[in-house]
Amino acid sequence: MAESLFTIFLEGVFIKNFLLIQFLGLCSFVGVTKDLKSASGMSGAVVFVMAMAATVSFALYNFILVPLKLEFLRTIAFIVVIAALVQLVEFIVRKHVPALYRSLGIYLPLITTNCAVLGAVLLNVMNDYDLAQSVVFGVAAGLGYTVAMLMMAAIRERSDLVEVPKSVGRGVTYAFFIATIMSMSFVNFFGVIPLE
Amino acid sequence: MLINSIAVLAGLGFAVGVMLVIASKVFKIDSNPLIDDVASLLPGANCGGCGFAGCAACAEAIVEQGAPVNSCPVGGFEVAKQIGALLGQEVTESEKEFPFVRCQGGNQHCTTLYDYHGVENCKVALMLCDSRKGCTYGCLGLGTCVQACQFGALSMGEDGFPVVNKALCTSCGNCIAACPNGVLTFARDSEKVHVLCRSHDKGKDVKAVCEVGCIGCKKCEKECPAGAIRVTEFLAEIDQEKCTACGACVAICPQKAIELR
Numbered sequence: 217m218a219e220s221l222f223t224i225f226l227e228g229v230f231i232k233n234f235l236l237i238q239f240l241g242l243c244s245f246v247g248v249t250k251d252l253k254s255a256s257g258m259s260g261a262v263v264f265v266m267a268m269a270a271t272v273s274f275a276l277y278n279f280i281l282v283p284l285k286l287e288f289l290r291t292i293a294f295i296v297v298i299a300a301l302v303q304l305v306e307f308i309v310r311k312h313v314p315a316l317y318r319s320l321g322i323y324l325p326l327i328t329t330n331c332a333v334l335g336a337v338l339l340n341v342m343n344d345y346d347l348a349q350s351v352v353f354g355v356a357a358g359l360g361y362t363v364a365m366l367m368m369a370a371i372r373e374r375s376d377l378v379e380v381p382k383s384v385g386r387g388v389t390y391a392f393f394i395a396t397i398m399s400m401s402f403v404n405f406f407g408v409i410p411l412e
Numbered sequence: 413m414l415i416n417s418i419a420v421l422a423g424l425g426f427a428v429g430v431m432l433v434i435a436s437k438v439f440k441i442d443s444n445p446l447i448d449d450v451a452s453l454l455p456g457a458n459c460g461g462c463g464f465a466g467c468a469a470c471a472e473a474i475v476e477q478g479a480p481v482n483s484c485p486v487g488g489f490e491v492a493k494q495i496g497a498l499l500g501q502e503v504t505e506s507e508k509e510f511p512f513v514r515c516q517g518g519n520q521h522c523t524t525l526y527d528y529h530g531v532e533n534c535k536v537a538l539m540l541c542d543s544r545k546g547c548t549y550g551c552l553g554l555g556t557c558v559q560a561c562q563f564g565a566l567s568m569g570e571d572g573f574p575v576v577n578k579a580l581c582t583s584c585g586n587c588i589a590a591c592p593n594g595v596l597t598f599a600r601d602s603e604k605v606h607v608l609c610r611s612h613d614k615g616k617d618v619k620a621v622c623e624v625g626c627i628g629c630k631k632c633e634k635e636c637p638a639g640a641i642r643v644t645e646f647l648a649e650i651d652q653e654k655c656t657a658c659g660a661c662v663a664i665c666p667q668k669a670i671e672l673r
Binding site for chain 1: 413416417420421424425428431432435436438439440441465469539
């Protein structure tokens with residue numbers, strides 16, 4: 217095993233953080249972080265989808281696409297899998313947490329096209345991870361997304377109460393300023409795990 | 413290879429489809445069928461003019477939370493009547509309100525401070541500097557309201573003003589919300605007399621930048637027989653309840669800032 221599961225986990229959460237280092241899935245990062253509640257709901261949904269997508273895509277890739285030498289179909293096949301999983305999550309959330317369903321609004325179906333999820337499963341394939349590694353990386357990527365989302369939502373909730381220069385503005389402009397600063401601080405994690 | 417690819421993708425699609433059908437049966441929710449009926453009557457534009465997240469949310473609010481049946485400004489009286497019939501409520505028609513441009517400075521009468529070459533959006537222009545016009549209250553003329561209209565009811569007129577096409581306008585209020593200077597407001601058709609200026613600057617400052625702005629001279633206030641006009645902070649305002657549309661103020665206004673239509 218080239219990398220230990222623990223290393224993969226830390227990498228997924230901090231060093232390869234999907235939102236702040238790889239800049240994937242930014243639409244939900246800016247769109248659903250106005251309050252902590254919907255940010256945590258969205259993050260939960262993404263963690264679930266990423267873990268499921270990592271498992272299913274691993275099986276799909278290694279047991280169907282590789283034996284049939286159809287690896288080139290992986291992108292479109294993974295998109296189908298992710299879209300189906302998101303639909304499934306939507307059914308479940310709608311049934312059991314209707315309040316969350318309403319607060320997520322358009323962003324729940326948008327996980328379908330959330331590049332972070334597709335990025336996670338494609339990175340699994342590119343890195344030749346086995347099943348355990350894939351799932352750990354999927355969960356870690358989701359948790360990294362959660363960390364960034366919750367920090368962003370917390371900052372935005374607080375900064376709603378302070379004076380912001382008019383030229384900076386509120387909303388999306390301001391969110392990108394915060395994101396930039398957070399991203400710069402996450403770069404400092406690069407040195408934590410020595411690269412072999 | 414080709415057959416395999418097609419078979420794999422088709423099989424994948426079929427498997428996923430079957431799974432989703434089963435899931436939709438398992439996680440079916442029993443919603444009030446009335447909500448769907450009301451939602452099917454609404455226009456489905458999801459413009460947000462009603463103040464809810466979309467047409468589905470509006471339908472739910474009407475059925476479950478007792479929102480008024482005429483919540484949808486786009487559907488207007490016709491839709492309200494149908495929803496009322498469905499829910500057993502009497503509906504009376506209220507007069508429609510249209511967006512109204514309260515500025516006549518434009519490119520012709522109001523000075524321009526600098527040549528603006530940027531994104532055609534009033535909000536962006538306002539971020540750059542206070543205003544590209546001499547007057548900080550007036551219409552910037554870059555068409556943010558036109559872009560905000562989902563129904564194609566607004567267009568840019570010759571003099572750099574938005575023109576409202578009442579036949580297409582649905583009174584959703586998106587243009588009014590979009591205007592960063594608050595130049596657009598709702599006005600009823602029965603309201604005949606309007607002050608076409610929003611400037612609270614002193615008369616001298618208004619005259620320096622605009623030929624047709626309200627200078628707060630109070631002539632209209634004295635002239636009005638119905639006492640419907642009040643000048644506050646150098647801007648005349650008309651009390652539409654008292655106004656009899658006699659036209660006295662329009663005749664006396666030295667700046668031609670009041671309109672009788």
